[in-house]
Amino acid sequence: MRRRILALTAAFALLATGCTAGDDAPEDGVVRLRFQSLAWQKESVDANRQLVSEWNATHPDVQIDYVQGSWDSVHDQLLTSFEGGEAPDIIHDASDDLADFAYGGDLADLRTLLPARLRADIPARSWETTTFGEGIYGVPFLQEPRVLIANRKILEASGVRLPTPEEPWTWSEFRQIAQDLTRTLGSGRYAVAWPLKEPVSVSLNLGLSAGGQLFHREADGRVTVRFTEADAVVPGTIHEQVVTDRTAPRTTLGSGGSDTLPGFFAGRYAMVPLGFAYRQQIAQQAPEGFEWTVLPAPAGDAGLTQGVSPQTLSIAEDSPYKKEAAAFLDFFLRPENMVRLARGDWMLPTGTAALADPSLHTARDGWATGAAVAERLRPAPAQSVRGYPEWKDKVATPAFQEYYSGAIDGAELRRRLVTDGNRVLARYQRK
Amino acid sequence: MSALRTSRPARCGQYLALLAYLVFLALPFLWLVSTAFKPAPELASLHPTWIPKDPTLDNFRQAFDEQPLLRAAGNSLVAAVAAAVIAVAVATPLAYVTARHRGRLASAATGWVVISQAFPFVLVIIPLFLILKNLHLVNSVSGLVLVYVVWSLPFALWMLTGYVRAVPAELEEAAAVDGAGRLRTLVSVTAPLLVPGIVATALFAFVTAWNEFFFALVLLKTPEKQTLPVVLTHFLGAEGVADLGPLAAAAFLATLPSLVVFGLLQRRITGGMLAGAVKS
Numbered sequence: 001m002r003r004r005i006l007a008l009t010a011a012f013a014l015l016a017t018g019c020t021a022g023d024d025a026p027e028d029g030v031v032r033l034r035f036q037s038l039a040w041q042k043e044s045v046d047a048n049r050q051l052v053s054e055w056n057a058t059h060p061d062v063q064i065d066y067v068q069g070s071w072d073s074v075h076d077q078l079l080t081s082f083e084g085g086e087a088p089d090i091i092h093d094a095s096d097d098l099a100d101f102a103y104g105g106d107l108a109d110l111r112t113l114l115p116a117r118l119r120a121d122i123p124a125r126s127w128e129t130t131t132f133g134e135g136i137y138g139v140p141f142l143q144e145p146r147v148l149i150a151n152r153k154i155l156e157a158s159g160v161r162l163p164t165p166e167e168p169w170t171w172s173e174f175r176q177i178a179q180d181l182t183r184t185l186g187s188g189r190y191a192v193a194w195p196l197k198e199p200v201s202v203s204l205n206l207g208l209s210a211g212g213q214l215f216h217r218e219a220d221g222r223v224t225v226r227f228t229e230a231d232a233v234v235p236g237t238i239h240e241q242v243v244t245d246r247t248a249p250r251t252t253l254g255s256g257g258s259d260t261l262p263g264f265f266a267g268r269y270a271m272v273p274l275g276f277a278y279r280q281q282i283a284q285q286a287p288e289g290f291e292w293t294v295l296p297a298p299a300g301d302a303g304l305t306q307g308v309s310p311q312t313l314s315i316a317e318d319s320p321y322k323k324e325a326a327a328f329l330d331f332f333l334r335p336e337n338m339v340r341l342a343r344g345d346w347m348l349p350t351g352t353a354a355l356a357d358p359s360l361h362t363a364r365d366g367w368a369t370g371a372a373v374a375e376r377l378r379p380a381p382a383q384s385v386r387g388y389p390e391w392k393d394k395v396a397t398p399a400f401q402e403y404y405s406g407a408i409d410g411a412e413l414r415r416r417l418v419t420d421g422n423r424v425l426a427r428y429q430r431k
Numbered sequence: 432m433s434a435l436r437t438s439r440p441a442r443c444g445q446y447l448a449l450l451a452y453l454v455f456l457a458l459p460f461l462w463l464v465s466t467a468f469k470p471a472p473e474l475a476s477l478h479p480t481w482i483p484k485d486p487t488l489d490n491f492r493q494a495f496d497e498q499p500l501l502r503a504a505g506n507s508l509v510a511a512v513a514a515a516v517i518a519v520a521v522a523t524p525l526a527y528v529t530a531r532h533r534g535r536l537a538s539a540a541t542g543w544v545v546i547s548q549a550f551p552f553v554l555v556i557i558p559l560f561l562i563l564k565n566l567h568l569v570n571s572v573s574g575l576v577l578v579y580v581v582w583s584l585p586f587a588l589w590m591l592t593g594y595v596r597a598v599p600a601e602l603e604e605a606a607a608v609d610g611a612g613r614l615r616t617l618v619s620v621t622a623p624l625l626v627p628g629i630v631a632t633a634l635f636a637f638v639t640a641w642n643e644f645f646f647a648l649v650l651l652k653t654p655e656k657q658t659l660p661v662v663l664t665h666f667l668g669a670e671g672v673a674d675l676g677p678l679a680a681a682a683f684l685a686t687l688p689s690l691v692v693f694g695l696l697q698r699r700i701t702g703g704m705l706a707g708a709v710k711s
Contacts, residue, residue, distance in 0.1 A: 034652065040668045042497055067654055070664035073645060076553065080649045084560040086569055088652075094669065198670060256671045266477035281672070285475040 031062045031321050033328065036069040036088035038311075039345065041280060047344035055331055062324045064090075075100075082106040082316070089319040090328065095129040095140055096309035099384055102130075102137035108315040109135035113326035118333060118351075126350040129310055129379040138312030141333055142347040144276035145297070145306050145373050146206060147366065148192075152291040154270040158184055165296045165304060165372035171210060171237050174298040178247035181270050193252040193260045193269035194238055199400035200392045202273070204381045205307035207234045210300030214417070215381050215388075222429050223385050225421040227414045233300055235403060236410065243406035253404050265290055273297060276370045280346040283365060294366025296373055304373045307380035310350055348374050387428030395420045460686065466679035467491070474675050490676035491684075494666075500681055502655070503662040508688065510572050510647075510658060511640040514579035518587045518636040519629055521580065526591030527621070531600065541592070544585040552645050560649060570652040578650065579640040587632045594628025595621075630696050638689050659685050 039048045045068065052066045067088065069077070075097055081087040082101065091107075101107045114136075119127075122140060130138035148163075155162060160177050163169040169177065178191035185191065196202060204214060210233035217223050241248040249269075252260050257274045258281060264272050265287055282292055296304055313332070315325045331337070335353035342349040342360065348370050349355050361368050382388040399416040402408045408416075437445070461481070466474065468486040473479070494500060529537045559578060560569065568574030598621055606616040644660040651657050663685060666678035 038669075040665055041674070042493075045497070065653065067652065068665050070648065070661065070667065071669045072664045072667055073648060076556075076645070077649050080556050080560050083557050084564050084569070086560075086564060086652065258672055258675070262475050262477040262479075265475050268477065275670075277668075278672075285471045287472050287475070 029061065031324050032065055033062065033089040033319070033321055033325055034065050034067055035090040035328070036067045036092060038069050038071050038074060038092045039341075040068075040071070041345060043280075044341070044344035047340045051332055051337055051340070055328060062321075062328070064328060078106075082318075085318055087316040087318060089316055089321060089325050091314045091316060093138070093312055093314065094309050095138060095312050096380055096383060096388075098130060098138050098312060098314065099132055099386065099388075101314075102132035102135065103386070106317055107137040108317045108319070108322050109137065110139065110315065110326065111136050113315065113322055114139065115326075115330050118330055121335070121351045121353055123350070123352060123375075125378055126310060129308070129383055130312055130314075132384055138314040139329055139333060140310035140312050140350045141338060142342055142345055143308045143310040143350055143374075143377055144347045145308065145370060145377055146202065146273055147276055147297055147369060147373075148271045148295040149264070149274050149278065149282060149366075150271040150293050150295050151264065151267060151269075152293045154181070154185070154267065155293070158270075162293075163295050163298075165369060168296045168299040168304055171233055171298045171300050175237055175240060175245065175247075178241055178271075179245050182245070182247040185270065189267065190249050190269050191247045192241060192271045192273070193263060194242070194248050194273060194404070195255045195257045195260045196238070196253045196401070196404055197256045197259075198397070199253075199404060200396045201307075201309075201380065203235050203238075203400055206273075206297060207231055208305045208307045208378060208381065209297065209302050210234055211302045213381055215385050223425060225391075225418050225425065227418050230301065232410060232414075235400065235413065237298075238404055239406070239410070242404055250405060253401070261285060271295070276348065276366075277346045279365050294369040296369055304376040306373070306377055307383075308377045309380045309383065311345075311347070348377075385425070387425045390428075391421050391424045395424055463679050463683050463686070466675065467683040469676065471676060490680035493674075494677035494681040494684075497677060498662050498665055498681065499654070500659070500662060500684065503657055503659045504685070504688075506572060506656060507641055507659040507685075510575050510579060511637045513572075513576045514583060514640040515633040515637040517576065517580045518583045519591075519633045522584055522587040522591050522632065523625070523629060526588050526595050527617075529588065530592045530595035541589070544589050547585045556645070556649055559646075563650065569650055570656055572651075572656060575647060575650055575658070576640075578646050579636070579643065582643075582646075583636040583639050587636055590632045590635065591625075591628055594625055594632075597628075598624045634692060634696060637692060641689060 035052065037045075037048050039045045049066060052064045056063050069088075069092065074093060078087065078091065078093070078101065082104070087106065098107065118139065126140040126143070127136060129140050130136055158181050160180065161169075181191035182189070194202075204212075207214065207230075211230035212228070212233065214225055214227065214231050215223050216226050238248070242250055242253065252263070252269075257272070257278050260269065260272050260274075261281065263269050264282075265285070276294075279294065286292060297306065313329055315322050315329070319325055332341075333351065335349075335351055335357070338349040338351045338354035339357045339359065342354065346365075348360070354360075355371060355374055359367070360371050382392070385391075395416055399408070399413050399420075403410070403413040465481055465483060467490055468488070469483045470485055470487045470489060473483055473485065529540055563569050563574045563578070566574070568577060602620055602624075603616050606620045611619065642660060643658075644664070647658045647661050648664075651661065663678065663681055666674045666681065668674075
């Protein structure tokens with residue numbers, strides 16, 4: 001709704017005020033490009049700034065102005081900037097936020113701009129996350145799988161088999177182990193805490209491991225929602241853990257990942273499914289002597305496959321210096337630089353060469369576990385589905401929340417996701 | 432008068448209710464202060480305490496190290512003070528006219544003021560952006576001040592109109608009878624009585640501008656121009672992940688100017704609020 005209001009007002013405003021053409025030629029002969037980065041953690045900001053400084057030092061004719069943006073309201077900010085013709089030249093965002101801008105003509109098609117080296121270095125499955133229609137509208141450069149962060153002492157003392165990327169737990173094994181663990185932990189303590197403040201992306205992305213897909217593109221290009229047995233595996237496991245087995249507390253369902261950390265550090269929960277980058281918070285905040293380990297998320301029929309929405313770098317269509325911007329991206333995303341960015345953000349690089357860096361394969365802080373599942377990361381199921389934000393906000397989020405808390409059963413979840421969901425999507429696909 | 436008297440138990444109940452409300456209002460701020468001084472392990476404790484066991488200034492150090500808080504506070508201060516001064520300067524004569532010359536125009540203006548408060552930011556931001564761009568006022572504190580003035584003007588006008596109405600017109604008539612001219616009456620009789628209202632209104636405009644985030648986020652393009660609320664969001668990551676300690680420290684510092692201004696002007700504000708409470 002918010003986006004539609006913005007789009008409508010934008011249209012009226014453009015009609016009312018007209019557009020003014022900018023002066024493209026730099027006065028002093030130095031091209032200045034504005035790079036809006038959403039990096040926020042100190043190490044990450046430092047890495048970004050250093051790379052910009054290195055570029056600026058060696059390219060006096062093309063200078064990059066680094067601007068720190070904010071994940072908060074980034075979509076509205078960019079939309080306003082695009083409509084006003086004041087967008088940054090180089091834009092940092094997440095791939096699942098790009099569809100509107102790509103289809104709206106705000107982002108440059110990078111196919112002819114990017115060097116072959118960069119195109120070849122990033123796998124096709126990652127390019128899929130930024131491909132809309134025929135064009136590529138962003139370079140996916142950082143991604144994070146969801147992993148199980150576990151209290152090492154509790155798990156080792158319990159005697160359960162520790163999963164590895166080669167031999168992960170199955171979802172049913174995970175459920176059984178959680179039951180055994182909870183029994184040995186005693187009252188008030190749980191095997192797992194699910195922070196499900198945003199339940200849709202977790203359910204859909206982990207759902208790929210069991211072969212769930214939910215969104216199906218038909219021959220005519222239309223997308224419909226279907227909820228199969230495979231789609232039910234992950235939501236069903238979470239539901240059973242919370243409602244039936246009581247191996248996961250109901251109280252964390254409305255929490256964000258950070259909110260579960262105090263309970264995790266206190267030994268109240270043995271495992272917490274979190275994004276890979278949360279390791280930084282754990283490394284910083286864990287009390288002295290606290291031992292933690294990173295385990296792969298459980299696997300289903302599709303193995304360790306997961307959906308991800310990588311962080312991306314795009315170029316504004318209105319930028320008069322697309323070639324220069326692409327040259328900067330080429331430099332910024334060289335393998336050694338991608339490694340620096342990945343380590344700064346505690347995430348995984350998409351680039352094959354960067355991912356091979358030994359520093360990303362150490363057992364320390366669980367890097368090796370993440371790197372091992374990297375090749376199983378796929379575009380998030382709803383990546384390019386138009387109408388997904390509304391489906392998520394109006395239909396799926398409340399449905400999953402009620403299902404996980406036990407307020408509705410699986411049949412009602414299915415009805416809402418499919419019947420109500422398809423009604424929403426149909427509005428976006430009328431021809 | 433007797434109707435206002437209440438029994439002792441009832442009065443105790445009122446005080447208790449007031450106390451509970453004050454505690455409710457103060458809790459978030461006290462928690463913010465407590466969080467700002469806690470070291471990382473205490474922030475991650477399952478049993479949080481109100482008073483940090485091992486208070487530290489590390490969060491403040493980190494906040495200043497990582498973000499240009501002073502520069503951002505300076506920008507916020509300039510924008511907020513300018514917005515408050517201009518809003519009051521524009522709203523005061525308008526309020527006087529609206530209050531003293533009641534008619535269809537004044538009613539229509541009041542109606543428009545009320546309606547304008549219902550506009551969501553998101554509805555006006557793109558037209559506003561385009562207008563400011565054509566005026567070359569994007570990425571300038573002047574442009575932001577202009578937006579803040581326009582945004583706070585309706586409510587400032589509404590507030591001040593009430594204060595003007597609270598000043599008995601008979602006083603101005605008496606001054607006129609005593610031979611004072613229009614300007615002299617306004618300056619010597621009406622204006623002094625309006626001071627509390629003007630201060631309260633200015634404070635409202637100041638706090639509104641000081642705390643405003645979205646316009647500043649969209650309109651200011653370069654780091655040198657960014658205001659404090661925008662810089663505060665740099666401690667937040669995707670999906671609500673936060674660098675909690677430095678964020679709390681910076682947020683605590685960000686609340687101080689408002690508290691100081693409130694503290695300094697409290698008596699005048701209270702006077703302003705009471706003015707007009709009793710019908711003449």
